[in-house]
Amino acid sequence: MKEKLLQHLKGLNQEHILKYYDALNDEEKATLYQQVMDVDWSFLDSINEKKNNDTSVIEPIGALSIDSINKAYDSYKATGIKAIQDGKLCLLLLAGGQGTRLGHDKPKGCFNMGINRELSIFSLLMSHTLKVVKEADAWIHMYIMTSDINYNDTTSFFKEHDYFGYNPDYIHFFVQELNPATDFDGKVLMNSPCSMALSPNGNGGWFSSMNRAGLLKEIFNSSIEWINVFAVDNVLQGIADPVFLGATIESGKMCGSKVVRKAFPEEKVGAICKENGKPHIIEYYELSEEMRYQTSEDGSLAYGFGVTLNYLFPISRLKETLDNKMPLHVVKKVVPYIDENGELINPTEPNGLKFETLALDLIHEMDDCLVFEVDREKEFAPVKNKEGVDSIDTARELLKKNGYEL
Numbered sequence: 002m003k004e005k006l007l008q009h010l011k012g013l014n015q016e017h018i019l020k021y022y023d024a025l026n027d028e029e030k031a032t033l034y035q036q037v038m039d040v041d042w043s044f045l046d047s048i049n050e051k052k053n054n055d056t057s058v059i060e061p062i063g064a065l066s067i068d069s070i071n072k073a074y075d076s077y078k079a080t081g082i083k084a085i086q087d088g089k090l091c092l093l094l095l096a097g098g099q100g101t102r103l104g105h106d107k108p109k110g111c112f113n114m115g116i117n118r119e120l121s122i123f124s125l126l127m128s129h130t131l132k133v134v135k136e137a138d139a140w141i142h143m144y145i146m147t148s149d150i151n152y153n154d155t156t157s158f159f160k161e162h163d164y165f166g167y168n169p170d171y172i173h174f175f176v177q178e179l180n181p182a183t184d185f186d187g188k189v190l191m192n193s194p195c196s197m198a199l200s201p202n203g204n205g206g207w208f209s210s211m212n213r214a215g216l217l218k219e220i221f222n223s224s225i226e227w228i229n230v231f232a233v234d235n236v237l238q239g240i241a242d243p244v245f246l247g248a249t250i251e252s253g254k255m256c257g258s259k260v261v262r263k264a265f266p267e268e269k270v271g272a273i274c275k276e277n278g279k280p281h282i283i284e285y286y287e288l289s290e291e292m293r294y295q296t297s298e299d300g301s302l303a304y305g306f307g308v309t310l311n312y313l314f315p316i317s318r319l320k321e322t323l324d325n326k327m328p329l330h331v332v333k334k335v336v337p338y339i340d341e342n343g344e345l346i347n348p349t350e351p352n353g354l355k356f357e358t359l360a361l362d363l364i365h366e367m368d369d370c371l372v373f374e375v376d377r378e379k380e381f382a383p384v385k386n387k388e389g390v391d392s393i394d395t396a397r398e399l400l401k402k403n404g405y406e407l
Protein backbone atom coordinates (compact mmCIF):
# COMPACT_ATOMS: atom_id res chain seq x y z
CA MET A 2 0.00 0.00 0.00
CA LYS A 3 2.81 2.41 0.93
CA GLU A 4 4.62 1.78 -2.37
CA LYS A 5 1.49 2.54 -4.36
CA LEU A 6 0.84 5.71 -2.38
CA LEU A 7 4.44 6.83 -2.76
CA GLN A 8 4.38 6.37 -6.50
CA HIS A 9 1.11 8.23 -6.78
CA LEU A 10 2.24 11.13 -4.62
CA LYS A 11 5.73 11.42 -6.12
CA GLY A 12 4.23 12.24 -9.48
CA LEU A 13 2.30 15.03 -7.75
CA ASN A 14 5.24 16.29 -5.72
CA GLN A 15 3.33 15.56 -2.50
CA GLU A 16 5.38 12.76 -0.87
CA HIS A 17 5.45 14.70 2.43
CA ILE A 18 1.90 13.40 3.02
CA LEU A 19 3.55 10.11 4.02
CA LYS A 20 5.89 11.67 6.59
CA TYR A 21 4.21 9.91 9.52
CA TYR A 22 3.02 6.85 7.59
CA ASP A 23 5.28 4.27 9.27
CA ALA A 24 4.03 5.24 12.73
CA LEU A 25 0.34 4.86 11.81
CA ASN A 26 -1.76 1.84 12.77
CA ASP A 27 -3.51 -0.20 10.07
CA GLU A 28 -6.78 1.67 10.34
CA GLU A 29 -5.06 5.04 10.04
CA LYS A 30 -3.04 3.82 7.08
CA ALA A 31 -6.24 2.75 5.37
CA THR A 32 -7.86 6.14 6.07
CA LEU A 33 -4.97 8.01 4.52
CA TYR A 34 -4.86 5.64 1.55
CA GLN A 35 -8.55 6.17 0.88
CA GLN A 36 -8.27 9.94 1.16
CA VAL A 37 -5.40 10.11 -1.31
CA MET A 38 -7.12 7.82 -3.79
CA ASP A 39 -10.47 9.63 -3.58
CA VAL A 40 -9.09 13.04 -4.49
CA ASP A 41 -9.27 14.43 -8.01
CA TRP A 42 -5.70 15.74 -8.04
CA SER A 43 -6.21 17.88 -11.11
CA PHE A 44 -7.18 20.62 -8.61
CA LEU A 45 -3.43 21.31 -8.24
CA ASP A 46 -3.28 22.59 -11.83
CA SER A 47 -5.39 25.57 -10.88
CA ILE A 48 -2.59 27.04 -8.71
CA ASN A 49 -0.56 28.03 -11.73
CA GLU A 50 -3.37 28.62 -14.17
CA LYS A 51 -3.46 32.17 -15.41
CA LYS A 52 -6.91 33.43 -16.23
CA ASN A 53 -6.88 35.05 -19.62
CA ASN A 54 -9.54 37.72 -19.57
CA ASP A 55 -7.96 39.90 -22.24
CA THR A 56 -10.61 39.12 -24.79
CA SER A 57 -13.58 39.58 -22.52
CA VAL A 58 -15.99 42.45 -23.05
CA ILE A 59 -17.74 43.49 -19.85
CA GLU A 60 -20.98 45.47 -20.10
CA PRO A 61 -23.77 46.44 -17.71
CA ILE A 62 -26.93 44.35 -17.70
CA GLY A 63 -30.49 45.66 -17.33
CA ALA A 64 -32.51 44.86 -14.23
CA LEU A 65 -36.17 44.60 -13.27
CA SER A 66 -36.47 47.31 -10.61
CA ILE A 67 -38.65 47.09 -7.52
CA ASP A 68 -41.01 49.66 -9.08
CA SER A 69 -41.50 47.60 -12.23
CA ILE A 70 -41.97 44.45 -10.14
CA ASN A 71 -44.65 46.14 -8.06
CA LYS A 72 -46.57 47.15 -11.18
CA ALA A 73 -46.85 43.54 -12.38
CA TYR A 74 -46.81 41.99 -8.90
CA ASP A 75 -50.18 40.24 -9.05
CA SER A 76 -49.51 38.67 -12.41
CA TYR A 77 -46.01 37.47 -11.43
CA LYS A 78 -47.31 36.06 -8.19
CA ALA A 79 -50.17 34.18 -9.83
CA THR A 80 -47.79 32.69 -12.40
CA GLY A 81 -45.34 31.66 -9.66
CA ILE A 82 -47.98 30.14 -7.39
CA LYS A 83 -49.44 28.18 -10.31
CA ALA A 84 -45.97 26.82 -11.22
CA ILE A 85 -45.43 25.75 -7.59
CA GLN A 86 -48.82 24.04 -7.49
CA ASP A 87 -47.93 22.27 -10.72
CA GLY A 88 -44.78 20.90 -9.05
CA LYS A 89 -42.41 22.86 -11.29
CA LEU A 90 -40.14 24.21 -8.55
CA CYS A 91 -37.64 22.61 -6.20
CA LEU A 92 -35.21 24.22 -3.78
CA LEU A 93 -31.54 23.82 -3.02
CA LEU A 94 -30.06 25.06 0.21
CA LEU A 95 -26.27 25.40 -0.01
CA ALA A 96 -25.12 24.46 3.47
CA GLY A 97 -21.79 22.77 2.85
CA GLY A 98 -19.56 25.73 3.72
CA GLN A 99 -17.37 25.88 6.78
CA GLY A 100 -18.21 29.44 7.78
CA THR A 101 -14.62 30.10 8.83
CA ARG A 102 -15.22 33.84 9.10
CA LEU A 103 -18.06 33.32 11.56
CA GLY A 104 -15.96 30.85 13.51
CA HIS A 105 -18.91 28.87 14.89
CA ASP A 106 -18.02 25.24 15.64
CA LYS A 107 -21.33 23.83 14.33
CA PRO A 108 -22.93 24.22 10.89
CA LYS A 109 -23.75 27.88 10.21
CA GLY A 110 -27.46 27.05 9.94
CA CYS A 111 -27.47 25.96 13.62
CA PHE A 112 -26.27 29.39 14.73
CA ASN A 113 -28.74 31.06 17.08
CA MET A 114 -29.84 34.49 15.87
CA GLY A 115 -32.08 34.82 18.92
CA ILE A 116 -31.07 36.69 22.04
CA ASN A 117 -33.80 35.73 24.50
CA ARG A 118 -35.05 32.70 22.60
CA GLU A 119 -33.84 30.07 20.19
CA LEU A 120 -34.06 31.26 16.61
CA SER A 121 -31.56 29.33 14.51
CA ILE A 122 -30.70 30.30 10.96
CA PHE A 123 -32.18 27.00 9.75
CA SER A 124 -35.45 27.72 11.55
CA LEU A 125 -35.66 31.15 9.90
CA LEU A 126 -35.04 29.74 6.42
CA MET A 127 -37.58 26.98 6.91
CA SER A 128 -40.21 29.41 8.17
CA HIS A 129 -39.71 31.66 5.12
CA THR A 130 -40.26 28.59 2.92
CA LEU A 131 -43.26 27.38 4.88
CA LYS A 132 -45.02 30.68 4.27
CA VAL A 133 -44.99 29.96 0.53
CA VAL A 134 -45.91 26.30 1.02
CA LYS A 135 -48.97 27.42 2.96
CA GLU A 136 -49.92 30.05 0.42
CA ALA A 137 -49.62 27.66 -2.52
CA ASP A 138 -50.99 24.78 -0.46
CA ALA A 139 -48.33 22.53 -2.00
CA TRP A 140 -45.16 21.00 -0.59
CA ILE A 141 -41.94 21.86 -2.42
CA HIS A 142 -38.99 19.45 -2.55
CA MET A 143 -36.00 20.90 -0.75
CA TYR A 144 -32.50 19.53 -1.34
CA ILE A 145 -29.89 20.40 1.27
CA MET A 146 -26.20 20.20 0.42
CA THR A 147 -23.84 19.55 3.31
CA SER A 148 -20.24 18.42 3.40
CA ASP A 149 -18.94 15.23 5.04
CA ILE A 150 -17.74 17.48 7.84
CA ASN A 151 -21.14 18.92 8.82
CA TYR A 152 -23.55 16.24 7.54
CA ASN A 153 -24.25 14.56 10.90
CA ASP A 154 -24.66 17.82 12.81
CA THR A 155 -26.99 19.20 10.14
CA THR A 156 -29.22 16.17 9.77
CA SER A 157 -29.55 15.65 13.53
CA PHE A 158 -30.38 19.34 14.03
CA PHE A 159 -33.26 18.99 11.56
CA LYS A 160 -34.45 15.78 13.23
CA GLU A 161 -34.23 17.24 16.75
CA HIS A 162 -36.34 20.19 15.59
CA ASP A 163 -38.87 18.04 13.83
CA TYR A 164 -37.85 19.48 10.45
CA PHE A 165 -39.13 22.87 11.66
CA GLY A 166 -42.65 21.86 10.66
CA TYR A 167 -41.65 20.92 7.10
CA ASN A 168 -42.76 17.61 5.62
CA PRO A 169 -39.66 15.34 6.00
CA ASP A 170 -40.64 13.44 2.84
CA TYR A 171 -39.82 16.62 0.95
CA ILE A 172 -36.38 17.15 2.49
CA HIS A 173 -33.36 15.47 0.90
CA PHE A 174 -29.82 15.82 2.22
CA PHE A 175 -26.75 15.10 0.14
CA VAL A 176 -23.02 15.51 0.53
CA GLN A 177 -20.63 17.51 -1.61
CA GLU A 178 -17.04 16.52 -2.37
CA LEU A 179 -13.92 17.61 -0.52
CA ASN A 180 -10.56 18.91 -1.78
CA PRO A 181 -7.28 19.06 0.16
CA ALA A 182 -6.05 22.51 1.16
CA THR A 183 -2.41 23.43 0.53
CA ASP A 184 0.10 25.92 1.85
CA PHE A 185 1.00 28.89 -0.35
CA ASP A 186 3.60 26.71 -2.16
CA GLY A 187 1.01 24.17 -3.20
CA LYS A 188 2.00 21.50 -0.66
CA VAL A 189 -0.99 19.71 0.84
CA LEU A 190 -1.52 20.56 4.53
CA MET A 191 -2.13 17.75 7.02
CA ASN A 192 -4.44 18.17 10.00
CA SER A 193 -3.31 14.95 11.67
CA PRO A 194 -0.61 12.37 10.85
CA CYS A 195 -3.18 10.28 9.00
CA SER A 196 -5.37 12.94 7.44
CA MET A 197 -5.01 15.68 4.89
CA ALA A 198 -6.67 19.01 5.68
CA LEU A 199 -9.76 18.49 3.53
CA SER A 200 -12.40 21.13 2.93
CA PRO A 201 -15.59 21.41 0.87
CA ASN A 202 -14.91 22.00 -2.81
CA GLY A 203 -17.00 25.17 -3.13
CA ASN A 204 -20.63 25.96 -3.79
CA GLY A 205 -20.54 25.63 -7.58
CA GLY A 206 -20.35 21.86 -7.88
CA TRP A 207 -23.79 21.21 -6.42
CA PHE A 208 -25.34 19.93 -9.61
CA SER A 209 -22.69 17.28 -10.17
CA SER A 210 -22.81 16.40 -6.45
CA MET A 211 -26.56 15.89 -6.78
CA ASN A 212 -25.84 13.69 -9.74
CA ARG A 213 -23.33 11.60 -7.78
CA ALA A 214 -25.85 11.28 -4.98
CA GLY A 215 -28.32 9.83 -7.50
CA LEU A 216 -30.84 12.64 -7.03
CA LEU A 217 -31.05 13.92 -10.56
CA LYS A 218 -32.82 10.91 -11.98
CA GLU A 219 -35.84 11.57 -9.79
CA ILE A 220 -35.79 15.26 -10.74
CA PHE A 221 -35.48 14.54 -14.46
CA ASN A 222 -38.40 12.13 -14.20
CA SER A 223 -40.58 14.59 -12.35
CA SER A 224 -42.49 17.73 -13.25
CA ILE A 225 -39.72 19.93 -11.81
CA GLU A 226 -38.48 22.59 -14.26
CA TRP A 227 -36.85 25.13 -11.95
CA ILE A 228 -34.44 25.01 -9.05
CA ASN A 229 -34.16 27.90 -6.60
CA VAL A 230 -30.59 27.83 -5.26
CA PHE A 231 -29.81 29.86 -2.15
CA ALA A 232 -27.16 30.32 0.52
CA VAL A 233 -27.58 29.37 4.15
CA ASP A 234 -26.48 32.71 5.50
CA ASN A 235 -28.98 35.31 4.26
CA VAL A 236 -31.51 35.11 7.08
CA LEU A 237 -34.10 37.42 5.48
CA GLN A 238 -34.19 36.12 1.93
CA GLY A 239 -37.35 35.10 0.14
CA ILE A 240 -37.17 31.40 -0.67
CA ALA A 241 -39.42 29.81 -3.30
CA ASP A 242 -40.54 33.39 -3.88
CA PRO A 243 -43.53 33.09 -6.25
CA VAL A 244 -43.07 36.67 -7.50
CA PHE A 245 -39.46 35.97 -8.48
CA LEU A 246 -40.44 32.68 -10.09
CA GLY A 247 -43.38 34.20 -11.96
CA ALA A 248 -41.30 37.15 -13.18
CA THR A 249 -38.55 34.83 -14.42
CA ILE A 250 -41.05 32.62 -16.25
CA GLU A 251 -42.88 35.60 -17.77
CA SER A 252 -39.59 37.24 -18.83
CA GLY A 253 -38.74 34.24 -21.02
CA LYS A 254 -35.14 34.52 -19.79
CA MET A 255 -33.15 31.42 -19.08
CA CYS A 256 -32.47 32.06 -15.39
CA GLY A 257 -33.04 34.60 -12.64
CA SER A 258 -30.90 36.24 -9.98
CA LYS A 259 -32.06 38.18 -6.95
CA VAL A 260 -29.97 41.30 -6.53
CA VAL A 261 -29.77 44.32 -4.27
CA ARG A 262 -28.70 47.84 -5.14
CA LYS A 263 -25.20 48.43 -3.83
CA ALA A 264 -25.23 50.57 -0.69
CA PHE A 265 -22.24 52.54 -2.06
CA PRO A 266 -19.98 52.10 -5.12
CA GLU A 267 -17.11 50.52 -3.18
CA GLU A 268 -19.27 47.89 -1.47
CA LYS A 269 -17.53 44.50 -1.45
CA VAL A 270 -20.15 42.52 -3.30
CA GLY A 271 -20.06 40.78 -6.68
CA ALA A 272 -22.00 42.76 -9.30
CA ILE A 273 -24.05 41.22 -12.07
CA CYS A 274 -23.12 42.26 -15.61
CA LYS A 275 -22.55 40.72 -19.03
CA GLU A 276 -19.31 39.19 -20.27
CA ASN A 277 -19.16 38.60 -24.00
CA GLY A 278 -22.93 38.82 -24.06
CA LYS A 279 -23.48 36.21 -21.31
CA PRO A 280 -24.63 36.92 -17.77
CA HIS A 281 -21.62 37.23 -15.52
CA ILE A 282 -20.69 38.20 -11.99
CA ILE A 283 -17.77 40.51 -11.60
CA GLU A 284 -16.08 40.58 -8.21
CA TYR A 285 -15.72 43.97 -6.54
CA TYR A 286 -11.92 43.83 -6.84
CA GLU A 287 -12.15 43.15 -10.59
CA LEU A 288 -13.99 46.41 -11.29
CA SER A 289 -11.76 49.16 -12.64
CA GLU A 290 -11.93 52.58 -10.99
CA GLU A 291 -13.90 53.86 -13.97
CA MET A 292 -16.42 51.01 -13.93
CA ARG A 293 -16.93 51.30 -10.19
CA TYR A 294 -18.35 54.84 -10.54
CA GLN A 295 -19.83 54.52 -14.06
CA THR A 296 -23.50 55.47 -14.20
CA SER A 297 -26.40 54.50 -16.48
CA GLU A 298 -28.74 56.95 -18.22
CA ASP A 299 -30.96 57.20 -15.13
CA GLY A 300 -27.98 58.16 -12.98
CA SER A 301 -27.76 54.86 -11.08
CA LEU A 302 -24.55 52.83 -10.90
CA ALA A 303 -23.98 50.82 -14.09
CA TYR A 304 -22.46 47.97 -12.05
CA GLY A 305 -24.66 48.65 -9.06
CA PHE A 306 -26.58 45.40 -8.60
CA GLY A 307 -24.98 43.06 -6.09
CA VAL A 308 -25.82 39.36 -6.15
CA THR A 309 -27.41 37.84 -3.06
CA LEU A 310 -26.74 34.17 -3.97
CA ASN A 311 -30.37 33.41 -4.65
CA TYR A 312 -30.90 32.10 -8.18
CA LEU A 313 -33.44 30.33 -10.33
CA PHE A 314 -31.96 27.87 -12.80
CA PRO A 315 -33.78 25.79 -15.41
CA ILE A 316 -33.25 22.06 -14.97
CA SER A 317 -33.14 21.47 -18.74
CA ARG A 318 -30.14 23.78 -19.21
CA LEU A 319 -28.33 22.42 -16.16
CA LYS A 320 -28.69 18.96 -17.64
CA GLU A 321 -26.84 20.11 -20.74
CA THR A 322 -23.99 21.58 -18.71
CA LEU A 323 -23.49 18.50 -16.54
CA ASP A 324 -20.37 17.31 -18.37
CA ASN A 325 -18.69 20.72 -18.37
CA LYS A 326 -15.92 21.02 -15.82
CA MET A 327 -16.40 23.99 -13.52
CA PRO A 328 -13.37 26.24 -13.10
CA LEU A 329 -11.66 26.06 -9.70
CA HIS A 330 -10.98 29.28 -7.84
CA VAL A 331 -8.00 29.42 -5.52
CA VAL A 332 -8.86 31.22 -2.28
CA LYS A 333 -6.69 32.13 0.68
CA LYS A 334 -8.26 30.88 3.91
CA VAL A 335 -7.44 29.88 7.46
CA VAL A 336 -6.56 26.16 7.54
CA PRO A 337 -5.66 24.35 10.80
CA TYR A 338 -2.64 22.10 10.17
CA ILE A 339 0.10 20.12 11.88
CA ASP A 340 3.57 21.62 11.72
CA GLU A 341 6.87 19.76 11.20
CA ASN A 342 6.82 18.69 14.88
CA GLY A 343 3.36 17.18 14.49
CA GLU A 344 1.71 19.90 16.56
CA LEU A 345 -1.72 21.18 15.58
CA ILE A 346 -1.65 24.88 14.72
CA ASN A 347 -4.82 26.98 14.54
CA PRO A 348 -3.80 30.08 12.58
CA THR A 349 -5.71 33.33 12.95
CA GLU A 350 -4.71 34.73 9.54
CA PRO A 351 -5.12 32.95 6.17
CA ASN A 352 -2.27 30.47 5.82
CA GLY A 353 -3.44 28.16 3.09
CA LEU A 354 -5.12 27.77 -0.27
CA LYS A 355 -8.52 26.19 -0.80
CA PHE A 356 -9.85 25.14 -4.18
CA GLU A 357 -13.47 25.93 -4.85
CA THR A 358 -15.99 25.94 -7.64
CA LEU A 359 -18.34 28.90 -7.38
CA ALA A 360 -22.08 29.08 -7.98
CA LEU A 361 -21.57 32.30 -9.90
CA ASP A 362 -19.79 30.41 -12.70
CA LEU A 363 -23.01 28.57 -13.45
CA ILE A 364 -24.66 31.87 -14.36
CA HIS A 365 -22.16 32.18 -17.17
CA GLU A 366 -23.47 28.93 -18.68
CA MET A 367 -26.87 30.59 -19.18
CA ASP A 368 -27.79 32.60 -22.27
CA ASP A 369 -29.50 35.37 -20.37
CA CYS A 370 -30.71 36.23 -16.90
CA LEU A 371 -33.56 38.12 -15.28
CA VAL A 372 -31.93 40.50 -12.83
CA PHE A 373 -34.59 40.84 -10.13
CA GLU A 374 -34.18 43.64 -7.63
CA VAL A 375 -35.16 43.13 -4.00
CA ASP A 376 -35.23 45.61 -1.13
CA ARG A 377 -32.02 45.08 0.82
CA GLU A 378 -33.64 46.20 4.07
CA LYS A 379 -36.20 43.42 3.71
CA GLU A 380 -34.29 40.63 1.98
CA PHE A 381 -30.58 40.96 2.52
CA ALA A 382 -29.17 40.12 5.92
CA PRO A 383 -26.09 37.95 5.37
CA VAL A 384 -24.32 36.44 8.37
CA LYS A 385 -20.73 36.20 7.21
CA ASN A 386 -18.59 37.70 9.96
CA LYS A 387 -18.45 37.63 13.74
CA GLU A 388 -18.53 41.41 13.85
CA GLY A 389 -18.53 44.46 11.60
CA VAL A 390 -19.98 44.30 8.09
CA ASP A 391 -22.43 41.47 7.28
CA SER A 392 -22.18 40.15 10.79
CA ILE A 393 -24.37 38.68 13.50
CA ASP A 394 -25.13 42.20 14.79
CA THR A 395 -26.05 43.72 11.41
CA ALA A 396 -28.30 40.74 10.60
CA ARG A 397 -29.96 40.94 14.04
CA GLU A 398 -30.64 44.65 13.50
CA LEU A 399 -32.34 43.88 10.17
CA LEU A 400 -34.36 41.04 11.69
CA LYS A 401 -35.62 43.43 14.38
CA LYS A 402 -36.48 46.06 11.75
CA ASN A 403 -38.57 43.41 10.02
CA GLY A 404 -40.56 42.70 13.14
CA TYR A 405 -38.71 39.64 14.52
CA GLU A 406 -38.49 39.32 18.25
CA LEU A 407 -35.08 38.08 19.21
Ligand code: UTP
Nearest residue numbers: 095096097098099100101102201203204232233
Ligand atom coordinates in the same frame (compact mmCIF):
# COMPACT_ATOMS: atom_id res chain seq x y z
P1 UTP B 1 -19.28 31.37 1.54
O1 UTP B 1 -18.60 31.74 0.30
O2 UTP B 1 -19.70 32.49 2.43
O3 UTP B 1 -18.35 30.36 2.35
O4 UTP B 1 -20.53 30.48 1.19
P2 UTP B 1 -18.49 29.72 3.78
O5 UTP B 1 -17.66 28.49 3.77
O6 UTP B 1 -19.90 29.55 4.22
O7 UTP B 1 -17.87 30.81 4.76
P3 UTP B 1 -16.36 31.31 4.93
O8 UTP B 1 -15.97 31.94 3.63
O9 UTP B 1 -15.53 30.10 5.28
O10 UTP B 1 -16.46 32.27 6.07
C1 UTP B 1 -21.69 30.94 0.56
C2 UTP B 1 -22.71 29.81 0.58
O11 UTP B 1 -22.21 28.67 -0.11
C3 UTP B 1 -22.22 27.53 0.75
C4 UTP B 1 -22.21 28.09 2.16
O12 UTP B 1 -22.72 27.12 3.08
C5 UTP B 1 -23.07 29.32 1.99
O13 UTP B 1 -24.43 28.97 1.97
N1 UTP B 1 -21.03 26.69 0.46
C6 UTP B 1 -19.79 27.24 0.46
C7 UTP B 1 -21.23 25.36 0.22
O14 UTP B 1 -22.36 24.85 0.24
N2 UTP B 1 -20.12 24.60 -0.06
C8 UTP B 1 -18.87 25.10 -0.09
O15 UTP B 1 -17.92 24.35 -0.35
C9 UTP B 1 -18.70 26.46 0.17
